[in-house]
Amino acid sequence: MKTLVLGATTNKERYAYKAIHALTDNSHQVVAVGTKDGMALDVKIETTKVPFIGIDTVTLYLNPKNQQEYYDYIVSLHPRRVIFNPGTENPEFYEILKQNNIEFEVACTLVLLATKQY
Helix, strand or coil, rough: CCEEEECCCCCEEEEEHHHHHHHHHHEEEEEEECCCEEEEEEEEEECCCCCCCCCEEEECCCCCCHHHHHHHHHHCCCCCCEECCCCCCCCCHHHHHCCCCCCCCCCCCCHHHHCCCC
């Protein structure tokens, strides 16, 4: 399963970085998009809306206002689900995902991984 971390960062203190670490530790394939080029562990952070193929899950680390420019991009990737981590909850986007038959979950990627529910 391939996961897109949206809102990725090279800052080791941020949850997006910790999620990349936890996902790779749990043998998940990870791709990442953020605002600044760089590497998070062995994962290259892209700064453009790369048309990745085979995305199962998008895990969000962007506040609702910053998500808006990514609505069409996320839908175009046809993920199975989108995870809204704490602070990213967005009822407007939930409706768009429902209209496109994309599951969504309001949860914490780190907790899901730690409890083997990912």
